Amino acid sequence: xxxxxxxxxxxxxxxxxxxxxxxxxxxxxxxxxxxxxxxxxxxxxxxxxxxxxxxxxxxxxxxxxxxxxxxxxxxxxxxxxxxxxxxxxxxxxxxxxxxxxxxxxxxxxxxxxxxxxxxxxxxxxxxxxxxxxxxxxxxxxxxxxxxxxxxxxxxxxxxxxxxxxxxxxxxxxxxxxxxxxxxxxxxxxxxxxxxxxxxxxxxxxxxxxxxxxxxxxxxxxxxxxxxxxxxxxxxxxxxxxxxxxxxxxxxxxxxxxxxxxxxxxxxxxxxxxxxxxxxxxxxxxxxxxxxxxxxxxxxxxxxxxxxxxxxxxxxxxxxxxxxxxxxxxxxxxxxx
Amino acid sequence: xxxxxxxxxxxxxxxxxxxxxxxxxxxxxxxxxxxxxxxxxxxxxxxxxxxxxxxxxxxxxxxxxxxxxxxxxxxxxxxxxxxxxxxxxxxxxxxxxxxxxxxxxxxxxxxxxxxxxxxxxxxxxxxxxxxxxxxxxxxxxxxxxxxxxxxxxxxxxxxxxxxxxxxxxxxxxxxxxxxxxxxxxxxxxxxxxxxxxxxxxxxxxxxxxxxxxxxxxxxxxxxxxxxxxxxxxxxxxxxxxxxxxxxxxxxxxxxxxxxxxxxxxxxxxxxxxxxxxxxxxxxxxxxxxxxxxxxxxxxxxxxxxxxxxxxxxxxxxxxxxxxxxxxxxxxxxxxx
Numbered sequence: 001x002x003x004x005x006x007x008x009x010x011x012x013x014x015x016x017x018x019x020x021x022x023x024x025x026x027x028x029x030x031x032x033x034x035x036x037x038x039x040x041x042x043x044x045x046x047x048x049x050x051x052x053x054x055x056x057x058x059x060x061x062x063x064x065x066x067x068x069x070x071x072x073x074x075x076x077x078x079x080x081x082x083x084x085x086x087x088x089x090x091x092x093x094x095x096x097x098x099x100x101x102x103x104x105x106x107x108x109x110x111x112x113x114x115x116x117x118x119x120x121x122x123x124x125x126x127x128x129x130x131x132x133x134x135x136x137x138x139x140x141x142x143x144x145x146x147x148x149x150x151x152x153x154x155x156x157x158x159x160x161x162x163x164x165x166x167x168x169x170x171x172x173x174x175x176x177x178x179x180x181x182x183x184x185x186x187x188x189x190x191x192x193x194x195x196x197x198x199x200x201x202x203x204x205x206x207x208x209x210x211x212x213x214x215x216x217x218x219x220x221x222x223x224x225x226x227x228x229x230x231x232x233x234x235x236x237x238x239x240x241x242x243x244x245x246x247x248x249x250x251x252x253x254x255x256x257x258x259x260x261x262x263x264x265x266x267x268x269x270x271x272x273x274x275x276x277x278x279x280x281x282x283x284x285x286x287x288x289x290x291x292x293x294x295x296x297x298x299x300x301x302x303x304x305x306x307x308x309x310x311x312x313x314x315x316x317x318x319x320x321x322x323x324x325x326x327x328x329x330x331x332x333x334x335x336x
Numbered sequence: 337x338x339x340x341x342x343x344x345x346x347x348x349x350x351x352x353x354x355x356x357x358x359x360x361x362x363x364x365x366x367x368x369x370x371x372x373x374x375x376x377x378x379x380x381x382x383x384x385x386x387x388x389x390x391x392x393x394x395x396x397x398x399x400x401x402x403x404x405x406x407x408x409x410x411x412x413x414x415x416x417x418x419x420x421x422x423x424x425x426x427x428x429x430x431x432x433x434x435x436x437x438x439x440x441x442x443x444x445x446x447x448x449x450x451x452x453x454x455x456x457x458x459x460x461x462x463x464x465x466x467x468x469x470x471x472x473x474x475x476x477x478x479x480x481x482x483x484x485x486x487x488x489x490x491x492x493x494x495x496x497x498x499x500x501x502x503x504x505x506x507x508x509x510x511x512x513x514x515x516x517x518x519x520x521x522x523x524x525x526x527x528x529x530x531x532x533x534x535x536x537x538x539x540x541x542x543x544x545x546x547x548x549x550x551x552x553x554x555x556x557x558x559x560x561x562x563x564x565x566x567x568x569x570x571x572x573x574x575x576x577x578x579x580x581x582x583x584x585x586x587x588x589x590x591x592x593x594x595x596x597x598x599x600x601x602x603x604x605x606x607x608x609x610x611x612x613x614x615x616x617x618x619x620x621x622x623x624x625x626x627x628x629x630x631x632x633x634x635x636x637x638x639x640x641x642x643x644x645x646x647x648x649x650x651x652x653x654x655x656x657x658x659x660x661x662x663x664x665x666x667x668x669x670x671x672x
Binding site: 005006007023024025026027028029030031034035036037038039040041042044046047048069070072073087089090091093119120121122123124125126127128130132134136145147148149229230232237241245332333 | 341342343359360361362363364365366367370371372373374375376377378380382383384405406408409423425426427429455456457458459460461462463464466468470472481483484485565566568577581668669
């Protein structure tokens, strides 16, 4: 029947649970009420993750990074009852020798855990390992779509978790730290003291195994008004985007930026300023959001208020008690 | 405001017509009745197109290759009235120096010509130029979704246009033929006689500037029963996929395979057998479909009947009057 490697892989894939929609080149999604959300993100070896990363870790990261965009736009419906809250299409470009089975087994497992259904894809050879995931999801019932544009002067600014830890993890990975299914070897000089080693391992884990804040996004989508986005390029780059979309300014207190346990010592060991890394490290994958001053997220979400929305003009960073111009730093996807 | 190259590009992009949906990381698609179709395809430099291809030609090819999957699943609604029949999300990974403006200007132009709305995307650096497009489209009103699985024994097999010409174009490109906005220089030895040069230029054009058969797909989606897929990996690889999905066999007459004018002489010059190239060249981007014997597509579509659907077993190729086993050849996306 002329079945090559691709046909054999697809035949295996179609036998896995949760792949009922795979078949023709085009997926037919079940009808749903209301409008759909769509988002796409790529993960490229040497750019978004270090060479040699296990295919299973890449697959889970790919899904979580994309789910983070859905978290920022309203979260997902409850998967209980068997309905798929989101559909995924994956385009995977691989050099020879890539372990497709490990990649897809992990992707399907992560999809099942988050209620996502794999609906289609495209396979290709490439000298550079790259994966692009598209997610499609209706808004959860009763949810408002979250946008960047809904911040108003007087709102409070919040972040959904600590900043800079993922950036530290990237620096550690660049120095040789690795994450495998059961270990996270560190670069030399970071094994002592044990508290530093723990902080370093957590940073690598945080960098390579992000968790989209879906429950927080779903909660925000139930508020009367909230602006939101996910922090993928660092607060320094992303906050001005939210401010510009809302046509507002912002005032952030550097001292309030939430930092992970042991982050200061880890930054010392890496020769970086903790606040700089928190602002510009990127790939935090926590939500940045604004709420009216009389609203606050439940404590369970572990959010931190970092400042307020102002009338307009450039955002301001208050550091050591005095206002500074907003730092022009952070992750730019087109800069070398 | 910390605006880097990416923010500047997005600011320019949002000023172009047809980009109203661009903004947040997640696109909110307008509500629509019925189910959605979703498809994704990548174009990778050195794999799907030659290094040095103009960004504008890449952009148009990317869209048409993806539209070909929508053609095969039912075509598109009429864009008249301003409604968008399809939405696109593009993930673009580029080495330094890539001309994003040329790429996006051409992509938006091709989108406008086909009624597609650009709804989102993702930009990244990469050592390898690669573009992945996701298309989302409702079925046209009154259309059935077309699938591979609907062929029945006794149906006639058809193709929507000539085969192998794109494969010849790829061979020419590998030998140095190029296509620019206003010229198509050929490799040495293919400039004479003029008829050969014309056939070679048409082949390069066919390879790099495919046109999705949307109108044919729309017509097929109005039939009581039709199976369809688009020929992207060559008839040799793709016909068994349609047969397997429908659990039928097939009998194809090699002498009926439609070939482009001058294709035989071009194959002579390239040292290839025309039938082999028609079967295995790939990237034809015409529809392969089956229809009951009492139905035939209107002559305007330029379709050719190439054989019939049989009860089951391996497909058979009739060549020089005698049946041969189906050739195990064609484009496999995972083979080196």
